[in-house]
Amino acid sequence: MKNILVTGGAGFIxxxxxxxxxxxxxxxxxxxxxxxTYAGNLDNLLPVKDAPNYRFERGDIADRAAVQRVCEQYAxxxxxxxxxxxxxxxxxxxxxAFINTDIVxxxxxxxxxxxxxxxxxxHVSTDEVYGSIEEGFFRETDPLQPNSPYxxxxxxxxxxxxxxHVTYGLHTTVTRGSNTFGPYQYPEKIAPFFxxxxxxxxxxxxxxxxxxxxxxxxxxxxxxxxxxxxxHGTPGxxxxxxxxxxxxxxxxxxxxLETLGKPExxxxxxxxxxxxxxxxxxxxxxxRRELGWEPQHTFEDAMRSTIAWYRENEWxxxxxxTGEYLEFYKMQxxxxxxxxxxxxxx
Ligand code: NAD
Ligand code: DAU
Numbered sequence: 001m002k003n004i005l006v007t008g009g010a011g012f013i014x015x016x017x018x019x020x021x022x023x024x025x026x027x028x029x030x031x032x033x034x035x036x037t038y039a040g041n042l043d044n045l046l047p048v049k050d051a052p053n054y055r056f057e058r059g060d061i062a063d064r065a066a067v068q069r070v071c072e073q074y075a076x077x078x079x080x081x082x083x084x085x086x087x088x089x090x091x092x093x094x095x096x097a098f099i100n101t102d103i104v105x106x107x108x109x110x111x112x113x114x115x116x117x118x119x120x121x122x123h124v125s126t127d128e129v130y131g132s133i134e135e136g137f138f139r140e141t142d143p144l145q146p147n148s149p150y151x152x153x154x155x156x157x158x159x160x161x162x163x164x165h166v167t168y169g170l171h172t173t174v175t176r177g178s179n180t181f182g183p184y185q186y187p188e189k190i191a192p193f194f195x196x197x198x199x200x201x202x203x204x205x206x207x208x209x210x211x212x213x214x215x216x217x218x219x220x221x222x223x224x225x226x227x228x229x230x231x232h233g234t235p236g237x238x239x240x241x242x243x244x245x246x247x248x249x250x251x252x253x254x255x256x257l258e259t260l261g262k263p264e265x266x267x268x269x270x271x272x273x274x275x276x277x278x279x280x281x282x283x284x285x286x287x288r289r290e291l292g293w294e295p296q297h298t299f300e301d302a303m304r305s306t307i308a309w310y311r312e313n314e315w316x317x318x319x320x321x322t323g324e325y326l327e328f329y330k331m332q333x334x335x336x337x338x339x340x341x342x343x344x345x346x
Pocket of ligand 1: 007010011035036038039041060084086105126186
């Protein structure tokens with residue numbers, strides 16, 4: 001393996017993977033291929049912009065001609081796909097782009113890989129494809145029961161990956177990661193959203209009763225798991241990647257407020273997300289046993305350093321929280337906040 005195409009590499013997790021791989025493997029060239037949607041940000045790649053083994057190409061994974069051109073130009077011999085519409089709330093408001101990128105785009109990558117004989121394709125999926133689980137932990141062999149348009153589009157993409165392995169013998173691997181947090185995350189997801197809002201003493205809209213459970217995974221751990229599966233995973237296999245740290249949303253919110261020294265009175269209970277999954281939980285048994293990977297960071301240390309990063313890097317997020325971001329904020333939160341209950345209220 002020499003030239004790795006990282007689709008969606010200007011986003012949150014993709015850029016963490018690129019920063020890691022560029023520094024660790026000078027013998028590989030990392031070519032980022034990214035549409036630069038609202039979530040794509042070249043600032044995320046500033047730390048590697050002058051590295052001799054990094055390139056950037058702008059393009060859409062659903063555009064077959066563009067994907068083929070870049071694969072031929074760089075003699076790509078591995079694709080790692082992070083590109084996706086990734087936010088559940090946006091998928092509820094407007095599912096179209098999710099179908100196009102998360103299903104059609106994945107199909108295009110697979111088909112170009114098949115046509116050009118690209119030896120390896122790793123696809124980054126999510127624990128949301130399983131749906132919600134009241135008790136216990138999802139295993140890789142469990143059925144997929146996605147509940148949001150986002151989760152359903154990710155499940156659709158994964159099914160194409162499976163079909164291309166079984167039908168055409170493509171060397172594919174898939175990871176299903178849990179809720180990821182860290183620096184450079186677009187401030188629509190709960191952690192960076194609440195951190196940056198709390199810094200400005202603004203209200204934090206907690207959906208429903210705030211008792212939903214997510215499993216929290218630090219972004220560097222997620223990037224490392226993808227590296228390990230890309231290099232050592234068995235073709236055709238799927239690997240769960242969990243943080244092994246479950247928390248209720250209210251607990252995450254309290255941790256953020258306490259770390260920032262902000263009052264709990266910033267919390268507002270607002271109308272719930274439609275179809276809101278109650279709990280995500282998955283077991284790491286397979287990836288631990290077969291590949292020896294396990295999370296290296298504790299939630300407390302990693303979340304504290306993440307909060308410090310947002311405090312120290314206002315240049316990164318303040319310019320995002322303008323324009324399109326504010327329009328989305330208004331659509332998503334204005335009415336909910338107007339009808340909200342304050343934490344501790346009746
Ligand atoms: P993100 O939204 O921060 O980044 C997505 C990136 O993909 C952006 O750079 C965007 O410009 C690019 N992109 C979108 N559509 C594209 C297209 N059609 N062609 C090319 N590029 C396109 O997402 P993220 O949080 O970094 O997630 C990365 C991947 O990991 C996604 O596939 C997501 O489903 C998965 N995942 C995310 C999490 C999480 O908690 N964030 C957890 C598990 C899995
Ligand atoms: O589990 C992996 C998934 O995690 C990824 O596949 C997705 O790309 C990623 O967005 C994330 O999905 P979630 O929906 O779990 O993440 P989000 O940050 O949007 O929400 C986390 C929890 O917090 C969820 O229960 C909804 C709740 N929430 C979220 C926001 C933005 C709130 O209560 N208020 C909010 O304002």
